[in-house]
Structures are given as structure tokens and as C-alpha cells.
């Protein structure tokens with residue numbers, strides 16, 4: 001006892017006297033706590049925060065396996081108490097901190113993500129229960145998708161840094177209504193690669209050069225939704241959102257061995273998206289499984305009064321009970337699939353790609369699909385050429401109109417028009433790498449003068465080509481989908497705003513992932529998802545990096 005009293009005097013009492021303190025402060029579990037207890041000194045403790053939510057962890061449960069976690073797996077773990085949303089978000093934030101310096105997949109993390117996760121955890125444990133299907137599920141979104149929170153929305157460009165968006169994008173509103181946690185902003189090809197042809201895909205001044213977690217792919221992750229694909233592939237998150245016009249979801253998905261759904265344009269709202277073309281832009285999910293991508297599509301698809309015309313027209317494409325209801329391992333049975341063999345599956349004889357696809361086609365037949373091989377589009381050369389198809393004429397004019405409208409409606413912004421952005425780039429040649437990449441697409445777009453005779457003729461041409469191309473082929477051969485690998489066949493699908501689903505299909509001998517694409521006419525999203533799911537279940541091709 002005497003020894004204790006002496007220790008106290010030499011410790012705390014001497015310290016207080018020497019420094020003439022009124023009190024001293026410490027956090028729990030420090031040795032000061034023990035000293036205070038020893039002396040029987042008064043102590044007041046005040047709660048100041050949480051490192052993780054109290055409760056939940058179920059001791060009888062195996063620890064949650066974060067790697068390759070699926071949305072359904074996360075939801076099950078939330079339910080049985082083996083995982084909280086807070087723990088999950090913390091894990092992903094740690095992964096981003098550790099891996100993003102190498103991958104450049106994420107531009108910003110949401111400073112409020114952990115708070116949103118705690119709120120979801122509290123909701124789940126309260127009488128009210130989860131507010132929606134995605135309650136507590138973290139989602140990473142492309143930097144061109146507006147979020148009205150602490151995150152910047154910049155399309156990868158410094159010219160938009162500090163701009164304030166008027167509201168959440170339509171798809172973000174749906175995510176928040178379903179309880180999702182916005183984890184952060186994914187890197188991308190700056191301005192959806194619509195500034196300059198010279199700029200590499202996956203590069204932006206804000207995000208740097210995105211890198212695939214597959215070493216053989218490295219600095220060529222494809223674009224423009226590169227960060228959304230890389231992050232999912234590298235397990236920085238389970239699901240993400242990208243945007244697409246001609247291959248911006250499907251190409252990085254295939255290149256980084258994840259699933260990408262490019263929905264029919266208008267199936268998901270484009271309000272609050274940094275645009276290229278309101279007729280053709282689309283927002284879609286990326287995930288490691290078709291099931292997760294379909295689950296996310298179920299959350300974001302549907303009518304939005306701020307994108308009324310096209311979301312209303314496409315609302316009928318949503319199956320009752322949602323896209324997830326179509327997930328059925330027998331989904332290939334009875335489907336007629338057209339193989340766009342030449343040149344889209346022209347691999348060197350004996351190559352891994354050739355053998356892999358031969359095996360996949362065999363599997364599809366085994367599962368009851370009918371394959372119609374060696375198909376070609378009529379007018380293929382014209383359709384596949386961005387210039388002759390009319391797409392370049394139309395998109396240059398539509399980009400100027402729609403990006404000007406986007407910039408004008410911002411609450412505040414350093415750039416208010418395409419002309420401002422062009423001037424900004426000239427003033428910041430080093431950061432925007434102007435001498436390397438220039439901005440010739442911007443300059444050509446700025447030259448356009450609205451939708452005049454040439455643009456109207458080009459729009460008509462695109463409609464005719466989509467009729468003579470995909471429509472005719474699908475009808476004549478009574479196809480449920482056409483099949484191709486990554487290539488400029490994507491122009492044939494972009495011309496009509498057609499949906500495409502990409503699924504991991506294999507790896508080259510040097511380890512580069514490749515995907516298979518299933519495409520169809522507007523509104524065939526549910527059929528494509530059904531086919532893609534059955535293909536995925538039968539082939540199970542994805543290998544984590």
C-alpha cells in the first residue's frame with residue numbers, strides 16, 4: 001500500500017504540481033488510465049467517437065472473407081451479424097490507401113463514407129430495418145457522375161475542380177434511396193476521351209494514368225470507365241458505376257476481367273452526368289459477377305423526371321421483379337446466338353484465345369444454345385467507321401450543346417462553357433499535357449453550330465445504318481444476341497444505343513484478360529443478362545489478379 005501511494009505521488013501528483021495543471025486528458029486503454037485508478041483519483045469520461053460500431057460481431061461466425069466478396073455475400077454477413085457496413089467501408093478505404101498509389105483507380109474517397117456506413121448499420125439494427133436493397137453497400141462511381149456531397153465531380157479534368165453540382169445525378173439519388181454508401185470517385189479517361197485522340201485511355205490530370213491490376217495489361221486498362229473497372233478487379237470495392245457510349249464500360253470490363261453492363265441508353269437516367277450525347281450516353285454497372293451487376297442495375301434503372309423522355313420510353317424494358325429474376329443457370333437453353341466471326345474472333349490458329357473461344361462455343365451448345373456462325377453486318381465497313389457512319393458529325397455537335405448545358409447548370413464552376421474549358425487547358429498546358437495530347441476534338445466540337453442540315457442528315461444516316469445493320473441481322477437470323485470480343489464492333493452497337501454485356505472469358509498466354517460481349521437491340525437487356533449469367537455459371541472464367 002505504501003509503495004502504491006509513493007508511486008502515485010511520484011507520478012501524477014508531482015506531475016500536476018510541476019506543470020501547475022488543473023487536469024490532464026488521455027484516451028482509454030492508455031497507461032494513464034491505470035495510474036488514475038491506482039490513486040483513486042476522480043475521472044470523467046466523455047464519448048467522442050467510434051472506431052467501429054459497437055455490437056454486431058458474431059463470435060460464433062468465421063471472419064468475413066473480404067476478397068472477391070459479392071453483394072449477396074455482404075448482405076448475408078450483414079444479416080447474420082458477422083460484418084458491419086462500417087467494417088466493410090473501412091476495409092475498402094484501407095485497400096484503396098494501400099493499392100491506389102500503384103493503380104490510380106480512385107481520384108477521391110468520400111470523407112463521409114464511414115458516417116453513411118454507421119447510419120446504415122444503425123438502421124439495420126433498429127426496428128425500421130434496412131431502407132433499401134443496397135443498404136450499407138459501398139459503391140464507387142465514375143468521376144463524371146454528379147454527387148452533391150464533399151466529393152468533386154470533374155470528369156478527370158482540372159477545369160472542373162471546385163465546381164458545385166446542383167444535385168445528385170439521377171442514378172446517385174436512386175443509390176442513396178436504396179441505402180448505398182458512395183465510397184468515392186473513380187478515375188477515368190479525361191472528358192470520356194472526347195478532348196483528344198492522342199490522350200491515352202485511362203489517363204486524366206486528376207487521376208494520373210490508371211493501371212490494371214493484371215501486370216500484362218499495365219498502363220493500358222482501356223477506357224473510358226477505367227478506374228471503375230480497375231477498382232472492382234483489384235477488390236477495392238465490389239461494385240462500381242461507369243458510363244458508356246461506344247465501349248466505355250464494356251472495353252475496360254473485358255480488359256480487366258470484370259463484368260460490365262452497358263444498358264440500352266435511357267434505361268438508366270443520364271441526368272447529372274457529364275455528357276457526350278444525350279441520345280446515346282448510358283450509365284451502367286461493373287462488378288465481378290453478373291449477379292452483382294444485375295443487382296446494381298436493378299437499383300439504378302428506371303424513370304427520372306430530369307431525363308424524362310428517354311427514361312420513360314425505356315422503363316418498359318425493366319422486367320417485373322427486376323433483372324435479378326432472370327438469373328438462371330439454364331439461361332442459354334433455346335437461345336439463338338450469332339457469332340460475328342470475322343474479324344472479331346480471328347485469332348492466330350493454335351492461340352490460347354482461339355482454343356478458349358472454341359471451348360466456350362462448345363459449352364454454349366452443350367447448354368442448349370443454337371449458334372449461327374460466320375455472320376457479318378451489311379454495310380459493315382461504313383457502320384464501323386466512325387466518320388462515314390455519321391457518328392463523328394453528330395457527336396461533335398451534340399457534345400458542344402450538352403456539355404455547355406451541363407456547365408451552365410452548375411451552381412458554381414471555374415468553367416461555364418466548352419470555350420472556357422478550351423481556354424483553361426491553354427492556360428494550364430503542363431498539368432493538362434497540352435503539348436503531348438492537344439485538344440483537337442474540343443476544337444472541332446467548338447466549331448459546330450448546333451444541329452443543322454449536315455447533323456440532321458447524319459442522324460438519319462445513323463438510324464438507317466442501325467436499321468440495315470443490327471436490326472436486319474437480328475431479325476433475319478432470329479437472334480437473341482450477337483457475340484463478339486473487344487473490338488470496334490462496339491461502333492455497330494453505339495450507333496443505335498444498343499445494350500451490351502461483357503463477361504470475363506479467359507486470359508492470353510501472357511496473362512492479358514479478354515472478355516466476351518453479348519449485344520442485342522434496344523430493350524434486350526434482360527435477355528442479354530440471362531445469357532451472360534448462364535455463360536458465366538458454365539465457364540467460371542474470372543481469375544483474380
Ligand SMILES: *[C@@H]1O[C@H](CO)[C@@H](O)[C@H](O)[C@H]1NC(C)=O
Pocket residue numbers: 058059060061079080081
Ligand atoms: C450468429 O451466428 C450463428 C451461426 O451462423 C447464427 O445461428 C446466429 O443467429 C448468429 N447470431 C446473431 C446474433 O446474429
Ligand SMILES: *[C@@H]1O[C@H](CO)[C@@H](O)[C@H](O)[C@H]1NC(C)=O
Pocket residue numbers: 108109110111150151152161162
Ligand atoms: C475537392 O477538391 C478540393 C479542391 O478544390 C479539395 O480541397 C477537396 O479535398 C476535394 N474533395 C475531396 C473529397 O477530395
Ligand SMILES: *[C@@H]1O[C@H](CO)[C@@H](O)[C@H](O)[C@H]1NC(C)=O
Pocket residue numbers: 385386387388
Ligand atoms: C473512315 O472513312 C474515312 C472517310 O472515308 C477514311 O478517310 C478513313 O480512312 C476511314 N477509316 C478507317 C479506319 O477505315
